[in-house]
Amino acid sequence: MDFLKFCDFAVSGENVAHSVICEEVDVNEFADLTDLDSYSTSSYTSSGNTSPVEYMQVYDNQSSGSSPEYCPQSGTMDQTLSLYHDQNGYHEQIIKNEMELDECSMQTFSSSETQRGETDDSKKSPKSANQSDPFLPPCRVCGQKASGFHYGANTCEACKGFFRRSIVKIIKKKETYKCSKDKNCPIGPGRRAMCAFCRYKKCLDIGMSQEAIKTGRYTYEKKFRDTKEVIQLRNKDLPNNNDSDLCGNETELLEFIESLIKIQEKLVPDFRKSFEPNTLLEQQKEIFTKYKEKQEMFGQMKSLPYDVYEEVYNETGLDLGNRFEKMGKIATSMEKNIRNIVEFVRLIPGYSQLSTKDQLQLIKSCFSDYWFLAAHKRINLELQVVCGSVNAHFDELLGLMHKDYLDEICQVTTKLQKCNMTIEEVTLLRAITLTAGDRCDLENPAKVEEIQWKLIGFLRSLLKKSYDNPEQRLWQLFDIMTSLRNLESVAKNIHALRSKWAVMQDHPLVLDVIKCH
Incomplete structure (x- = not known):
């Protein structure tokens, strides 16, 4: 028996709004449990005859139609959560519309599959079906969809791999790149053969470095900075965006x-x-x-x-x-x-x-x-x-x-x-x-x-x-x-x-x- 289990049970008799949220539940079944404060934890624990297993049996009886004889005021998080999870079949949102983000918003915010523009990148282990990519702005180097925070900047897999190889070439092997033009070659999406010199220069300009790989995990602060940029980009792409893009209507939101x-x-x-x-x-x-x-x-x-x-x-x-x-x-x-x-x-x-x-x-x-x-x-x-x-x-x-x-x-x-x-x-x-x-x-x-x-x-x-x-x-x-x-x-x-x-x-x-x- 788990945490939300208990709390959901504890409030079911006293929540006036339950008639809206939990239409399939007859609140009268819990009439003798409305004054839950009268059940102290000390009396529950000192009674010596109510184990979590026994309490779960009481809940099972209630679910099958019979009324429980008691409702302890306290339990573990696991106990309370499981009860809620078991009962969430009757849970209905009190707002008619779940206020989904519009399709265009979700396309803008959703993460792309990892790009593999470099054939010699090391193989990545497949992500689990439930694993989530962060919402990120475009790659700082080439403008493609970024896959993560690499060497101190949001980049795609291709530019991450390019910079990693450049570290080996320039810093460790002491070799150099050369530009055949004016050292100002365009670096952007859709360009298959980008100038390596100018691409590496742009990597450095945006702050990528070997030391930056040690800056740690994708932090909460970084996530919100990226959130800001993604929203700004979305607004730029959708100049006529209005409030209905984000929620059903003002009344439902309020x-x-x-x-x-x-x-x-x-x-x-x-x-x-x-x-x-x-x-x-x-x-x-x-x-x-x-x-x-x-x-x-x-x-x-x-x-x-x-x-x-x-x-x-x-x-x-x-x-x-x-x-x-x-x-x-x-x-x-x-x-x-x-x-x-x-x-x-x-x-x-x-x-x-x-x-x-x-x-x-x-x-x-x-x-x-x-x-x-x-x-x-x-x-x-x-x-x-x-x-x-x-x-x-x-x-x-x-x-x-x-x-x-x-x-x-x-x-x-x-x-x-x-x-x-x-x-x-x-x-x-x-x-x-x-x-x-x-x-x-x-x-x-x-x-x-x-x-x-x-x-x-x-x-x-x-x-x-x-x-x-x-x-x-x-x-x-x-x-x-x-x-x-x-x-x-x-x-x-x-x-x-x-x-x-x-x-x-x-x-x-x-x-x-x-x-x-």
Whole structure:
């Protein structure tokens, strides 16, 4: 029994929208499960008579028509995902049209088969049917369709092979190329006999080098730069392109976004209000005032490093700063967030068609980015307070994380808050984040990338309606996505700390996510 299994089951009785999304399910069957908060994890685990296998049997009984006797609130990611995967036969999109990219768009974005213009290139191992080529601009050298990022530039296989042989010829064998003309020969698509001298010169001009091969994998930043160029090329090829190229119509797009917003409001009732100016300011001021009152009562309290908190507790058993209470609130909030993400992804066109394993991997790897895209709104850098599952001053947070982690979070928060994203932008970015397939091993990366491109198309359509320069805004939002990647190592370190909290044993669902992050 797997992760989405549990979350899908857990929300089936309480989601009002299920009558639209899951028409074949009689919600009344789950009437006694609507108050799921009454089922605590501790009572579930302490009962001693409900193993995952037994719970799966209960689910099987429910599927065959009989009502389950109980529904535990927590389980692993695998448990919850499998349940969702088993039930996705009744999953219907709430928008009538899946808002497919038009045929011309997909032709522009789709990757070509690997070009083999050089007969002496080494043989490549065949790609699996599910493996996806990245969406790339044309080859920087000859203008043909690129196959990848080679020697520091996007090139086709032919130019990659040519440059590799040129390295051997010029650098290792100390030989040279000669141009029979004016050293300015045309290099472009459809030319069978290109001047080797001018072709090599162009390779160097675009930044290809032997050292650049060590620059590493095709990075997230590089992918978004290529995304920008591909979209610009598409616009150039389609000057009369309009919004209908990217989505069915404006009404369906707005309905889709609104459905995602409502899912987020189920977890955070004031989610919509948090995007209104100064809505959270009074709450943040109250947190700051209470912190100052503590200082006046007990004197100036110097913040203790995280390691000191741990040392004091291990030696004396004292819980300084009510850390355990905060840990419990954080763990509970994280579990609710995970279950809410499960509901969220069900509305993303095409997501339900992914395998259980791929859905699981994407949610696990993108959980932190998804959370922070909204959480940054609740941080007040001037007052140095945060409001949410835990209301605290930054000094009080040091009992839960190292100071350098908090400093990095503040740096990224500054950037996100300056961008002043709307609720619609954050919602679509959250959806795009949950299709970041480069962070995990997937069974069908091509399908995941197809879904991501649809969502990017939705975002472009939204921005066209709101900005005079929508493309500039799009790159600003892509830059935000890149900035979130800077928090990846911080998130891993924070999750490593949290996985050691005793309270996490009561939240196996959360443990399953953060241990794999």
